[in-house]
Amino acid sequence: MRSRSPAGDGHPRFAHASEAEFARILDFYGVRWEYEPRSFPLRWDARGRAIESFNPDFYLPDLNLYIELTTLKQSLVTKKNRKLRRLRELYPDINVKIFYGRDYRQLLLKYGMAPAGDRQLAPR
Amino acid sequence: MTDPFADIQEILFTEEQITGRVRELAAAISRDYAGRAPLLVSVLKGAVYFLTDLTRALAVPVEIDFMAITTYGSAKAQSGVVRLIKDLDVEITGRDVVLVEDIIDTGLTAGYLLRLLQARAPASLRICTLLDRPYRRILETLDIAYRGFEVPDRFLVGYGLDYRERYRHLPFIGVLKNEVLAAGAPAAPPTARDAASPSAAGPPDAGAAEP
Numbered sequence: 001m002r003s004r005s006p007a008g009d010g011h012p013r014f015a016h017a018s019e020a021e022f023a024r025i026l027d028f029y030g031v032r033w034e035y036e037p038r039s040f041p042l043r044w045d046a047r048g049r050a051i052e053s054f055n056p057d058f059y060l061p062d063l064n065l066y067i068e069l070t071t072l073k074q075s076l077v078t079k080k081n082r083k084l085r086r087l088r089e090l091y092p093d094i095n096v097k098i099f100y101g102r103d104y105r106q107l108l109l110k111y112g113m114a115p116a117g118d119r120q121l122a123p124r
Numbered sequence: 125m126t127d128p129f130a131d132i133q134e135i136l137f138t139e140e141q142i143t144g145r146v147r148e149l150a151a152a153i154s155r156d157y158a159g160r161a162p163l164l165v166s167v168l169k170g171a172v173y174f175l176t177d178l179t180r181a182l183a184v185p186v187e188i189d190f191m192a193i194t195t196y197g198s199a200k201a202q203s204g205v206v207r208l209i210k211d212l213d214v215e216i217t218g219r220d221v222v223l224v225e226d227i228i229d230t231g232l233t234a235g236y237l238l239r240l241l242q243a244r245a246p247a248s249l250r251i252c253t254l255l256d257r258p259y260r261r262i263l264e265t266l267d268i269a270y271r272g273f274e275v276p277d278r279f280l281v282g283y284g285l286d287y288r289e290r291y292r293h294l295p296f297i298g299v300l301k302n303e304v305l306a307a308g309a310p311a312a313p314p315t316a317r318d319a320a321s322p323s324a325a326g327p328p329d330a331g332a333a334e335p
Contacts, residue, residue, distance in 0.1 A: 024196075024204070025196050025232070026232075027204060027205065028196045028204060028205055028206055029196070029206055029232040029233065029235065029236050030205065030206065030236060030239070031232065031235075031262070060262070063262070063263065063264065063265065065262070065264065067262070095264075097262070097264075099260070102277075103259075103260055103277070106260070106277065106279065107230065107260060109279065109305060
């Protein structure tokens with residue numbers, strides 16, 4: 001687990017720039033977060049070893065909320081949605097929220113930070 | 125000739141719809157705070173229009189005060205954490221306080237303000253927001269006592285809501301065109317007088333509103 005508190009130093013090594021930006025937004029508003037703190041197995045092989053898992057990007061301990069950012073292309077979003085449904089089936093007590101690419105762009109736009117030339121800013 | 129409505133895709137709430145809903149919210153607040161004199165706290169700048177109309181429709185005596193904070197991404201927000209630009213002028217300890225917001229989206233700003241105000245030990249503290257967009261809510265536990273409209277996940281301007289400090293003055297709440305957002309700057313900001321003509325922007329989409 002890579003853990004962080006607001007306004008501290010030493011961000012973890014994020015897999016994507018959007019995750020780093022999201023962490024800065026949480027820091028800005030004083031929301032504590034942890035980066036990829038837990039892996040949820042979704043499928044197992046015959047020996048009981050996990051062969052598929054879901055690793056939410058962030059956990060907000062004060063809100064007991066996991067957040068997954070999905071800024072990827074649509075084909076990968078479909079796969080992630082399937083994993084999210086499976087996660088909710090297996091772990092019904094887990095509170096997880098997914099931010100799709102459009103959501104994330106809208107969020108950045110709200111703060112005047114939308115990337116220039118982005119043509120998918122608003123819902124269709 | 126420039127069309128003053130060139131940047132507005134559709135009107136979500138007309139001036140009349142907003143006025144009616146604000147009066148309903150004012151009636152609810154007046155009922156709940158009968159015999160008391162709450163302090164209405166608003167955050168600059170977006171909620172100013174709503175606060176002004178709300179207070180004029182209240183049947184109880186109120187005081188108003190304002191706060192201003194840095195927003196993420198603003199030039200003033202270089203410290204990495206939200207900062208109070210303007211604090212309240214009055215003490216709120218022991219007071220009934222209503223935080224008046226224009227829109228609650230992720231809830232991060234409202235959550236920060238609630239923590240800030242709660243630390244000053246008011247007698248009570250409630251949230252009143254004209255617009256509630258729960259789709260991207262991060263602070264899901266946020267307790268909203270008074271809610272005007274639940275709105276869809278679209279970029280809204282007007283009645284205090286801005287895009288890069290434009291469109292606040294519009295008397296309605298409308299959806300900004302994708303092209304304007306993509307371009308990063310408004311093409312032709314309308315004037316208040318132009319915006320008062322609903323025919324220029326087409327009929328309001330009443331179906332999108334969820335009072």
